[in-house]
Amino acid sequence: MTLIVHPHFHKRYTGVTRHVESVVPALAKGEETRVIGSGLTADLPRITWAELIRRSHREPIVWHAHRNNELLAGMLLKVLGGRVRLVFTRHTSVAPTRFTRWLARGADALVSLTRQISDVIALPSTVIAHGIDLTRFRPPEDRDAAWERLGQGGRYGIGVIGRIRKEKGQGDFIEALRPLLPERPEWQAVLVGLAKGPDQAWVNGLRQGIEDRVKLAGEQSVIEPWYQGLSILVHPSYAEGYSLVHVEAMASGCCVVASKLPYLDTLIEHGRTGFFFEPGDVKGLRELLEQLTREPERARQVGRNAAEEARRRCGVEHEARALSDLYQSLVKR
Numbered sequence: 001m002t003l004i005v006h007p008h009f010h011k012r013y014t015g016v017t018r019h020v021e022s023v024v025p026a027l028a029k030g031e032e033t034r035v036i037g038s039g040l041t042a043d044l045p046r047i048t049w050a051e052l053i054r055r056s057h058r059e060p061i062v063w064h065a066h067r068n069n070e071l072l073a074g075m076l077l078k079v080l081g082g083r084v085r086l087v088f089t090r091h092t093s094v095a096p097t098r099f100t101r102w103l104a105r106g107a108d109a110l111v112s113l114t115r116q117i118s119d120v121i122a123l124p125s126t127v128i129a130h131g132i133d134l135t136r137f138r139p140p141e142d143r144d145a146a147w148e149r150l151g152q153g154g155r156y157g158i159g160v161i162g163r164i165r166k167e168k169g170q171g172d173f174i175e176a177l178r179p180l181l182p183e184r185p186e187w188q189a190v191l192v193g194l195a196k197g198p199d200q201a202w203v204n205g206l207r208q209g210i211e212d213r214v215k216l217a218g219e220q221s222v223i224e225p226w227y228q229g230l231s232i233l234v235h236p237s238y239a240e241g242y243s244l245v246h247v248e249a250m251a252s253g254c255c256v257v258a259s260k261l262p263y264l265d266t267l268i269e270h271g272r273t274g275f276f277f278e279p280g281d282v283k284g285l286r287e288l289l290e291q292l293t294r295e296p297e298r299a300r301q302v303g304r305n306a307a308e309e310a311r312r313r314c315g316v317e318h319e320a321r322a323l324s325d326l327y328q329s330l331v332k333r
Contacts, residue, residue: 001032002331003055004062005047007070008037012194013221015244016066016091020044022133026320031327037070056082062327066091071103085109085330090125091242093117093262108330111323113242114263126326131316132247139253139307140228143300147229152215154188156296158232158289161223161245164195164203164216169236169259169279174206174214176286181213184293192226194219227252231299232292235259238279247314250274250306255299257288267314273306 004027006020017039024044027033034047055061056077063074064087071088078084088107090096093116096104101121104110110125112118118125140146147157160173170191177189195203195216207214220226227233233254235245240261246268249256256274258264268274275292277284292299 002060002062002327003047004031004033004064004327005052006033006035006064006066007073008035008040008066009069009073010037010067011039013039013219018223018244018248019130020066022131022136022316023320023323025133026131026316027324030320030324053077053080053082056084059083060085060331062087062330064089064323064327065107068100068103071107075103075106085327087111087326087330089113090117090121093120093239093242096121109326111326116262117242126322128319128322128326130242130244130247131314131319132244132251132310134251134311134315136224137227137248137251137310139304143228143231143253146225147231150225150229152188152190152217152229155186156188156232156293157190157230158187158234158293159190159192159217159226159230160234160236161192161226161230161249162235162237162243164191164193165199166202167238168193169238170203171206172236172280172282172285173234174203174210175282176289177214178210180286180290180293181210187293189214190217190226190230191215192217192220192223223248224252227254230254231296231303232257232289234285234289236279236285237261246274247310250303251310251314253300253303253307255292255302256306257285257292268306269309272302273309274302 006024008020021041024033035044036047060083062085065071065074066089074086086107087109089111112125112127160170162168164170227249233249233256235258259279260276270276275288
């Protein structure tokens with residue numbers, strides 16, 4: 001059995017963190033899979049540096065990196081004589097720097113989350129989309145009660161989950177809702193995510209006059225209750241490599257209203273499992289939210305459709321099988 005190692009050298013809890021926490025247990029059902037580093041939940045199987053170095057000199061090891069510094073560490077293990085196969089996942093569609101592309105060429109295999117990411121990095125790669133742990137992300141028994149437990153007020157929740165910054169589109173969300181909120185007293189808006197420095201000042205400026213209707217919940221390490229409480233999840237980002245938020249929200253039964261990013265039409269069917277608007281189109285977003293907040297049961301039905309679709313297609317087991325096949329092909333080669 002081949003040892004698979006997923007390093008995590010990042011202090012903040014991010015989408016990559018959630019991905020590692022989901023895929024490692026799924027991989028561990030068929031392969032010996034460990035993590036090394038910090039910032040991950042304590043119940044994941046771990047390996048020490050001493051054991052890793054010792055074993056890398058006597059057996060093949062797959063080192064699956066998600067960031068540049070993690071790939072560099074794997075390269076060092078290989079240079080020191082370890083029998084290491086390097087896999088590197090590219091998580092963003094932003095054009096890589098020369099340094100990142102140089103590093104990526106040193107990997108034995110590249111994984112891209114979408115075809116768009118593969119095209120941008122312009123190197124041979126295997127496209128394997130993220131899956132999620134469907135035991136963690138699932139609809140609540142009672143969404144009204146789940147929202148009430150969050151203590152935000154109102155009967156229905158509508159919000160954005162993710163780091164707060166201009167390019168993530170929270171400003172468009174606030175501007176789209178501003179004229180609607182006085183007409184919808186039963187709806188409460190919330191932003192769930194980290195805002196600091198200039199981003200904090202920016203979002204507070206946008207909320208002036210409606211602070212009680214658009215609340216800031218801050219960064220949440222336990223995110224599942226927010227998906228289960230929100231009726232509508234808005235994802236207004238201008239650009240994204242691959243966001244787990246869409247899939248996690250769908251699996252949790254949220255009605256997803258998302259900016260139409262290139263890869264999403266393979267995931268969301270407009271009008272049945274979610275809704276699209278053009279990135280930056282505040283008017284288009286407002287029209288969708290006006291309809292859905294006027295007809296909350298329609299939003300709930302779209303959320304139920306989305307949950308069924310996610311359970312059919314988006315389980316982490318699909319991703320784990322594809323990764324396992326890739327790992328084995330590297331070891332045999």
